[in-house]
Amino acid sequence: MELLKNLISYHDAKNIVFNNLDKLINSKYKTISVLNSLNKISFEDIKAPTDLPMFNKSAMDGYAIIAEDTFGASENNPIILNLVEGDEISSEECIKVCTGMPIPKGANAVVMKEYCNEEDNFLEVRWSSYPNENISRIGEDIKKGETILKKGETINPYHIALLLSLGIKDIKVMDLKIGLISTGDELIDIEDLKDIQQLKNQHKIVNSNTPMLSALINETGLTPNIYKLVKDNEEEIKNILLNALNENDIIFTTGGTSVGDRDYTIKVINDLCSMELHGVQIRPGKPFGFAKYKTNEGEEKLIFILSGYPVAGAVQFELFFRNYFKPRKYLYLPLNRNIASTLGRTDILRLKFVETNNNNKKSAVEPLKITGSGVLSSIAKADCYTIIGENIEGYEKGEVIKVYIL
Template sequence: MGKMLKKLISYDKAKEMVFNEWNKFLKDKFKIIPLLDALGRVSYEDIMSPIDLPMFDRAAMDGYAVRAEDTFGASTTNPLILNLVEKKEINEGECLKVFTGSKMPKNADAVVMKEYCKEEDGFVEIYKGVHPYENVSRIGEDVRKGDLLLKKGEAISPHHISILSSVGIKEVKVYNVNVGIISTGDELVDLEEVISMEELKNNSKIVNSNSLMLYALVKESGLNPKIYGKVVDDRERIKSLIKKAIIENDIVITTGGTSVGDRDYIIEVVNELGGIVLHGVQIRPGKPFGFGKINNKLIFTLSGYPVASTVQFELFIRSYFKKRKKIKLPLRRNIASELGRTDIVRIKIEDFEVEPLRITGSGVISSLTKADGYVIIPENVEGYEKGEYVEVYLF
């Protein structure tokens, strides 16, 4: 009988091995970029606030800055009168005109909204009392000096960009990993070379969709993809393309040829060029996943099936850089699994319940565009029952 994957490693063990290598490997893989370009990149370091924000007490409304005690008891029927001054401090019985965002004058501790004031020549009638710090944004109210604004490993959002620029940070250190992408398979035709699908069909070919998909997945993970196109199932050609891609990048991702068929050369080639660290993981889909090292660079050998390669990418690459949000929702029907195997089940959220997507093989791509996320069934669990609350990783 044919060759088989020898000893499958558990998902937990495989994850630990790969993530340990990531930790070591990424030590010097950063780049400093302008904050404006940082959207979607992953922070290489913790960033603390260098200052309090606001930096000074600010008026939160248009109106008049006052000493709150000078306004106590003021009302429409019993207005109080304050002298209008124009200086950087006020004294008892005085007020200063301010706009939203203005720095508060010295001694002032509140703002009376202009809707409750009437300005006359040199004085202001106050129709409503204010308590101390009413309508004032106080020093440090938004952010305290030393507050953690962005965590190492966190994806940078528009909100991070807002707060980092507010405290005067102009550049950020982000992970900078160049990723070479190679697809293998005699049956593949690169998209730009497709003349008609009819022609592909007649020649029993399919589009090399994995290169484009991985390009997008890598980009979405905050890393830098480069496509090397497809290579046929020929040991020497695969070897020379991997060599080239490894030299030109930090890591390489391949798809296809990672099983143990007669034409599955990838694992042997990685072993010749460097060394396979692991091959074959107790997961479904994605079992033939391989991971190795060549010249201190990393190589991930993924399946040719898009769904399997997506899952492998998700578990061993994306989830290192960008954590998914997790929620807990009830299952709409049973899902079965096998003891000893970790299952990754695509799901849809329907009426706020988890609907596992019925799919047959790992090749059913359309299940991915329909999925809202996935559920991981650990190896020591035989499945989940209808109504049970399960953790969902959200796309």
């Protein structure tokens, strides 16, 4: 493949990557305890194996009654019921219940104890109950068979509570082995840095890509294997790449992705693998590459070739990986500035939420200062981003655009 010569559209690039991910993840799961499943991606649809509650139960501390017995009761006109024990009541009887207890047979409501006076074997009730009042009914929270978690969904704290409530102990979650490789003679790992002056004197840059990507992958509910920083040396890159391909399902490389004299990463990948694409009409993030590698056993591995520029790399990660596994929620909001874009190129623009305050507050979005792909500080402050299609020359102030919430 001729590198960076045939730039393809964002749409086509996304299709190539996502189709390959579809194939890869087919059998990549592990079963873990629900207790450890926070932020993981479910690998199965889960349907409720039972109604919840499983029986009618009291939602309050009070007395199980027959609602009709209390009709007309009030502060000034209390009625008297017989207080009994057991698990069944008849007309004009009641049984004391605590929150969560099953409703005795015959009863159809619970009157809160605040509205009652208990005396010996009698109960004075100063409240007119209605049928089902203060009863959590079978299936009220979840109906048997209802889907409570879909394959591909990220598991949140409420899902954990739901799954456990239904007696579900274990869950299949996405399990991908992901290797991270950063290359570049100009890079230095933070552990090896003595002081800031070292950066200036030796013209070095701290390797921020590996830790950033590691954090981004963690946020996606997956865990990366981090390989040691590689110099711009073809042999060294080849060895570490082959090793990483052997140990992982997916590799991310950063740096050496252009076609400069020192861009060995792309050269090595091009030699070893089938390059599926190199160069996408997006900004930032143009020199994105994507390749496939077939092991001797016929297993396919995927390689995401990211820019060494952190913002470009972050955008490439967002568009081609994060959005597959954990798509962002989006909204349509008005712009409070004009923005320009270039025909034939998809622009990814970071924005923040702002309030317009004429008579009533309304939300709008405002672009963060648009600058080079190195400008990390802007991405750290963004609330959302928008993807400006290749056929769009820009938007005018007031136009409503689709934004993805970060």
